[in-house]
Amino acid sequence: xxxAPGVLVLLASTTFPLAYLLWQSLQNINLxxxxxxxxxxxxxxxxxxxxxxxxxxxxxxxxxxxxxxxxQLVLGLGMALLILQIPRAQWAFRVAAILPIVLAPVVAxxxxxxxxxxxxxxxxxxxxxxxxxxxxxxxGDPALARVSVIVIHTWQWTPFVFLYMLAALAAxxxxxxxxxxxxxxxxxxxFVHVTLPLLRPAIVIVVILRTTVALSAFAAIYAATGGGxxxxxxxxxxxxxRVAFAELSLGYGAAAAVVLLALTLAVSVILFRVRxxx
Amino acid sequence: MRxxxxxxxxxxxxxxxxxxxxxxxxxxxxxxxxxxxxxPTVVFEPTLKNFxxxxxxxxxxxxxxxxxIVIALATTALTIVIAVPAAYAFARLKLRGKTQLGFYVxxxxxxxxxxLIIPYFLILNRIGWMDSYRGLVLIYLTFSLPFAIWLxxxxxxxxxxxxxxxxxxxxxxxxxxxxxxxxxxxxxxxxVTVVFVFLNAWNEFLFAVVLxxxxxxxxxxxxxxxxxxxxxxxxxxxxxxxxxxxxVIVLGITAQKHIVAGLSAGAVKGVSxx
Numbered sequence: 001x002x003x004a005p006g007v008l009v010l011l012a013s014t015t016f017p018l019a020y021l022l023w024q025s026l027q028n029i030n031l032x033x034x035x036x037x038x039x040x041x042x043x044x045x046x047x048x049x050x051x052x053x054x055x056x057x058x059x060x061x062x063x064x065x066x067x068x069x070x071x072q073l074v075l076g077l078g079m080a081l082l083i084l085q086i087p088r089a090q091w092a093f094r095v096a097a098i099l100p101i102v103l104a105p106v107v108a109x110x111x112x113x114x115x116x117x118x119x120x121x122x123x124x125x126x127x128x129x130x131x132x133x134x135x136x137x138x139x140g141d142p143a144l145a146r147v148s149v150i151v152i153h154t155w156q157w158t159p160f161v162f163l164y165m166l167a168a169l170a171a172x173x174x175x176x177x178x179x180x181x182x183x184x185x186x187x188x189x190x191f192v193h194v195t196l197p198l199l200r201p202a203i204v205i206v207v208i209l210r211t212t213v214a215l216s217a218f219a220a221i222y223a224a225t226g227g228g229x230x231x232x233x234x235x236x237x238x239x240x241x242r243v244a245f246a247e248l249s250l251g252y253g254a255a256a257a258v259v260l261l262a263l264t265l266a267v268s269v270i271l272f273r274v275r276x277x278x
Numbered sequence: 279m280r281x282x283x284x285x286x287x288x289x290x291x292x293x294x295x296x297x298x299x300x301x302x303x304x305x306x307x308x309x310x311x312x313x314x315x316x317x318p319t320v321v322f323e324p325t326l327k328n329f330x331x332x333x334x335x336x337x338x339x340x341x342x343x344x345x346x347i348v349i350a351l352a353t354t355a356l357t358i359v360i361a362v363p364a365a366y367a368f369a370r371l372k373l374r375g376k377t378q379l380g381f382y383v384x385x386x387x388x389x390x391x392x393x394l395i396i397p398y399f400l401i402l403n404r405i406g407w408m409d410s411y412r413g414l415v416l417i418y419l420t421f422s423l424p425f426a427i428w429l430x431x432x433x434x435x436x437x438x439x440x441x442x443x444x445x446x447x448x449x450x451x452x453x454x455x456x457x458x459x460x461x462x463x464x465x466x467x468x469x470v471t472v473v474f475v476f477l478n479a480w481n482e483f484l485f486a487v488v489l490x491x492x493x494x495x496x497x498x499x500x501x502x503x504x505x506x507x508x509x510x511x512x513x514x515x516x517x518x519x520x521x522x523x524x525x526v527i528v529l530g531i532t533a534q535k536h537i538v539a540g541l542s543a544g545a546v547k548g549v550s551x552x
Contacts, residue, residue: 002371002452006364006427007379013420014386017397024397079291086284093288095531096295102530102537103299104481106498107519110505111298114512115305121314123301159295163538216390219483219498240392245488250396257393268388 018261024254031248044255053231054256057239060146061263064235065214068153072210073203075154076161080169081191083162094166097159105156109223112152113139117224139225142232149221149233156220157213161206168202169195201275208271215264236260306517313512328517339518342500346522348411349496350479353418357426357475358468360419365430366456370439380431387424391484394420402489409491417485422475429474433467434460473533477526497522 028040048054083093100108116124117138125135139145172195180190218237221227227238234242236256244253305313307324332339367373368380398417399408407413442459450458461468486496501522504515530537 002363002367002456003373003379006360006423007383009360009419010383010386010423013416013423014389014394017394017401018389020397020401021393024400029400082284082287082291086288089288092292094534096292098530098534098537099299099527100295102477102481102526103523104483104498104526106481106483107501107523108298110501110515110519111302114505114510114515115301116298121318123297123318126318155294155298160538167538212388216392218391222483223501237390237392240396241484244396245399250400254396257390257396260390261393264388264390265385 021254021257021261024251025258027251029249029251029254031245031250037251040251044252047252048255048259053234054236054239056231057234057236057256058259060233061215061235061237061260063146064150064153064217065211067150068157068214069207069210071150071154072158072161073206075158076206077165077199077203079158079162080165083166084169090166094163097163100156100159101163103156105217105219106223108156109152109220112148112155112220113224117148140229142229145225145229145233149224152220152224153214153217157210161210164202164206165199168199172198204271204275208268208275211271212264212268215260215267236263302516302520305513306520308513310511310513328513329521331514332518332521335514337503337514339497339500339503339521342495342497343522345411345490345494346480346497349414349418349494350476352411352415353422353479354472354475356415356419357422358472361423361426361430361471362461362464362468363453363456365427365434366452366460368427368431369434370442371452383424383427386420387428389420391421395485395488398485399488408489409493411494413489414485414494414496417489418479418482422478425478426471426475429471430464430467433464433470437463470533470536473529473536477529480526 025044026039026041027037028043029037079093083090103111114122116122119125119135119137119140122138124138129135136144138148180194185193215235216237217235218241221233221235221238222241225233227234227242231239237260240253240256240260242253243256244250304320306328307326308319308322309325309327312319312322331337364383368376373379394417398413402408402410402413407416437460441463442455445455445459446452480496481498482496483498486494486499490496490499497518501515501519504511504518
């Protein structure tokens with residue numbers, strides 16, 4: 001009785017549309033030609049198999065998720081360890097860390113695109129030129145644009161990992177560290193042999209959370225590059241969106257979304273296995 | 279020496295996190311021509327005309343703010359009404375298949391939004407709910423409900439059972455126990471959930487840009503008023519973004535202590551209890 005409304009809403013709003021998505025992915029639906037839908041079976045998937053652009057998007061999805069999660073973890077943990085050394089200033093970091101987290105990703109993307117990375121007056125370009133390097137086309141050059149969208153995501157979400165790690169570190173038992181200190185273990189040894197193993201559960205959880213979010217990233221890349229230049233910063237998410245709504249091939253886009261869905265589920269299951277094993 | 283180094287690194291980190299927002303504040307107070315000055319001016323005559331333009335000008339964002347408020351409030355209200363009893367049941371009742379049901383609710387959180395947007399586009403088109411409040415609120419429930427249920431379950435489980443059991447012995451039914459005993463103790467938990475659901479609904483972009491339109495255009499989408507034309511209106515874009523972000527920044531800093539616990543509630547608390 002108490003659970004029923006919630007589960008019913010989720011069935012209607014999530015499971016039914018996903019079943020419909022599967023059905024759509026087996027059809028040729030073109031938004032430019034309404035009423036011409038027809039069932040094509042696995043044709044969309046076969047086409048995707050031969051689509052170099054799809055493979056490019058899939059490859060960049062792995063790079064994007066892998067690199068952003070690794071960076072967030074290393075930077076966030078590093079920052080937390082550092083800030084723990086200056087207890088009096090901690091509140092400032094806690095408040096400052098909230099800013100990127102609550103900023104809408106589309107606004108974060110727009111801020112970086114306009115105020116930070118515009119070649120003529122963006123602050124990053126200004127800094128680079130002040131250091132004597134030539135101005136760069138940060139979002140217009142394919143390789144640089146990939147780096148830029150990774151930097152934007154990392155900028156926005158490292159504070160989350162930082163706050164999470166700060167809490168996890170505060171919850172660690174202090175006496176273990178003391179014992180290691182008495183045994184004359186150096187700072188690095190204490191970190192590797194005492195802190196890191198104790199942090200492992202927290203790290204696994206953060207990796208699960210951040211990976212699933214990174215796989216579904218959309219708004220910040222959309223705002224910063226729109227997936228371009230060309231298809232350089234397309235992750236599968238953006239690829240599916242552009243195919244479905246810009247190129248109007250809804251059925252083909254649905255097939256790409258199914259692949260992303262399967263990928264996200266697979267990654268979540270693998271990560272949860274790791275979590276249970278640890 | 280070590281202390282100085284720490285302070286320097288700390289200051290650098292603070293700068294990195296806050297610079298884009300501080301730049302937006304500076305830019306929003308500049309004249310449109312001054313924005314393009316090089317090197318960037320730090321000392322200038324501040325003007326409020328960009329804020330005036332985004333609030334009262336011909337391309338003002340007031341209707342968008344109104345849309346966002348309606349959507350975020352409606353989403354939040356519906357979510358709470360549905361999620362509170364569900365979370366209570368998960369936390370307290372012995373149900374058959376509870377673990378599986380709980381896992382189902384959790385799994386819906388990992389569905390990538392693009393997987394929902396494509397079917398919703400056709401479904402809403404067919405039933406005539408495109409560019410409507412009910413359409414967007416319905417789809418926002420897909421991500422706010424599982425999140426709120428799990429967040430609340432983790433809080434409900436921490437509430438002691440004694441008072442509630444006393445009430446049940448006095449022949450109160452479960453609804454009465456929930457309403458009169460649990461809810462008063464769960465006020466804080468519900469407040470936190472409200473903050474998060476509101477924040478997520480306010481910041482949402484993908485669903486809004488595809489399923490919204492002329493009538494329902496949340497404020498995140500309205501940012502494109504200032505850049506999709508021939509040229510970017512930098513100062514107005516910055517002002518509009520700041521106005522749009524003010525509510526979530528205030529909410530975020532108010533709920534600062536709960537933010538991380540909230541954002542990780544679904545996956546962490548949920549699964550760790552199973």
